[in-house]
Amino acid sequence: MSQLVNTRIADLGKPRVIIIGGGFGGIEVAKKLKGFKAQTVLFDKFNHHCFQPLLYQVATSGLESSSIVFPFRKRFSAQKDFYFRLAEVTHINPAERSIETSIGSVTYDYLVIANGAATNFYGMKDVEEHSMPMKTIIDSIKLRNTIIRNFETALLTDDAELRNSLMDFVIVGGGPTGVELAGALSELKNHVFPKDYPELELSQMDIHLVEATPRLLNGMSDKAGNTALQYLQNMGVKVHLNCAVKSYDGYAVVFNTGEKLITRTLIWAAGVKGQPVAGLSAESFGRAQRIKVDEFNRVKGYENIFAIGDAAIMEGDTGFPSGHPQMAQPAIQQGKLVAENIKRLISKKEMKAFRYKDLGSMATVGRNRAVADLKALKLKGFIAWLIWMFIHLVSIIGFKNKFFVLISWFMSYFSYDKSNRLLIARPKDGVQ
Amino acid sequence: MSQLVNTRIADLGKPRVIIIGGGFGGIEVAKKLKGFKAQTVLFDKFNHHCFQPLLYQVATSGLESSSIVFPFRKRFSAQKDFYFRLAEVTHINPAERSIETSIGSVTYDYLVIANGAATNFYGMKDVEEHSMPMKTIIDSIKLRNTIIRNFETALLTDDAELRNSLMDFVIVGGGPTGVELAGALSELKNHVFPKDYPELELSQMDIHLVEATPRLLNGMSDKAGNTALQYLQNMGVKVHLNCAVKSYDGYAVVFNTGEKLITRTLIWAAGVKGQPVAGLSAESFGRAQRIKVDEFNRVKGYENIFAIGDAAIMEGDTGFPSGHPQMAQPAIQQGKLVAENIKRLISKKEMKAFRYKDLGSMATVGRNRAVADLKALKLKGFIAWLIWMFIHLVSIIGFKNKFFVLISWFMSYFSYDKSNRLLIARPKDGVQ
Incomplete structure (x- = not known):
């Protein structure tokens, strides 16, 4: 069938801007090109x-998957000269x-690579094969299904080691994803699973958070890292600090400290890397396969x-020698400026250089417990938690999504419940 | 691993009631056994x-999947002596x-078979292989994904027949599922897809509803059937009446009338049959593999x-020579009485015979358009549509689900939108 299909992107006789990837950065570029005399084409595999920052809540049954995703076509249905294509970009010429x-294939006048990051397993094939990443909505649904299937299976055995392997979770990576996931899992342990699984001794459920450096939340202040550590404990x-995974066979995790843990669920939130599209020169790539760009986010040599992002x-001299933080804000800000600079190039004006405006960063550990670094202000506890919720709510695309997330949080807060503990998958028997 | 797991259902020294299947009938049995001196064990593959009556709204992007499903453990967490097992029952001894x-394996004192119905392809292997059934939440998500992927692919081709095969839908079966699905697809065609797919000529999207008998909604009054027909037209x-599928190879559907349609999506809502569990005597099975029961819903010979259901x-002499209608109400009413009769048996009392109380039936075709047969009263239009919504809302399990469905309907009503048009699946290229 493939010979019958092609990208079929109309030639509008206007400059064509192709965006690869509709994450925070990519959709910002598309949004800002609205009304400009250019054709905008967005490619995405989904x-x-x-809304990646809340994937961990889908994985832990707090939110339904549909509340944190939003169809591109719906977002841009009113935008003239916007085109979406569901496809993978395989090569740049x-x-x-x-x-x-x-x-x-299709030609472009301007190309914006905004395809985000993939999970970095640092070359450990066994870890890649057996662990669960947390980068896509599918990853989060799979993790949710796995957690539930593990518990359904754990109550079927008299073998203590097998049961423990199903009830214990090892999360690798003490960044926001790891910290938030560990907190949410502990809420399942303390408030939800005791009611769902009276046949299991929930004290046997162990949640391990493993971090290779001496502290949690490395992108944030020492205070935030210490507070998060205390909250989690x-x-x-x-929490295992200064501890790195050496191997994992789907059952035993071995650490560089010599310690060993038994678990069927190793969640890998330990690092990301770029997802290079073939065709750029080898010199274009820097640390962790991110694409080297100048102060206008222009790829060196092109x-x-x-x-972006x-x-x-x-x-x-960005102030970030190893790159801007891989969070929503740098992507959004760069997306905004790249759209502006493309307009400037088309209008024969000079481009503006990027300057990152640090709006702060935050992480939530559980109900009433969060940390927030906002410029000089370092907050923790209930206030930080309220700010965290507010910022996330206003950032989610779509009124219905905002509303459903708000209602879900509101109900969870008073019920201590996480109501989406659904195993939506073809039935599978026993230990998967 | 399988030697290490077993059902591990504790012996409480009380009569054990095992229920196979947690549909409308099965959960009714479990609910009504609450507080009684029996152990209740529910087996289900999910x-x-x-809430099957709304599967078609998930398939057509109107509702998110999580709004119409509800975890068994959450529903029964407060019920003493209730056990749930995620497993398939393979044999009865x-x-x-x-x-x-x-x-x-596990022993029972009383067994209630409430495993519902499976799709009946009437022996047509090619139809079974290529068509899409609409019985489970997974079926509905798959159909939603397929509809969206079809449209994303349709705009990539210049080949008119290929495009048509992707944009045309054939629904087989003029019962409530077929009628409601046809109506919802036509709403997508008329209100949603023109905005999402300005590159496609939506008049090319054909929705065919095929029914083997001379009328729609056979379980309802002539008036309801005629009204639904008019609404749909x-x-x-x-709508093709007196028309039955003879073959389907994934591309061409051939009918007994000699007519042929080209479609990549044949939705099969034409019939159901029982899902026999091995071990009962062959004489236990009647029409369409349903299990023959006496007036107490007891399987003949046991x-x-x-x-039930x-x-x-x-x-x-039930008034239904070919069996009670395969809808929620008979299942619920039988479930209620079977729980009552099991209690009576245990308490050495006489059982009560089942009498079906027909609360009526209804089907919705689209906004403001529904038909409802309520005893002597035959309603249509806006009033019927309001009643349909009300009945469905009160029947959905869980406050949050009711609320989310209500809000989704409310927003769709005013926006003419169906906001869950999500393709949540591993990326696939081109025509699937």
């Missing part, structure tokens, strides 16, 4: 934007100003190719 | 109850009063095995 995709999470690493 | 399951659905066909 038909929806995903800078010389011909074209890209090759799973549905054919108070909630019963076993005048009409930009890279997690995919990019800006050189020069 | 960990949640599914009436002589030993035991069942075999995917997680081991006004909405642009092509004193302590009951069958879609799975059962009651003999004798």
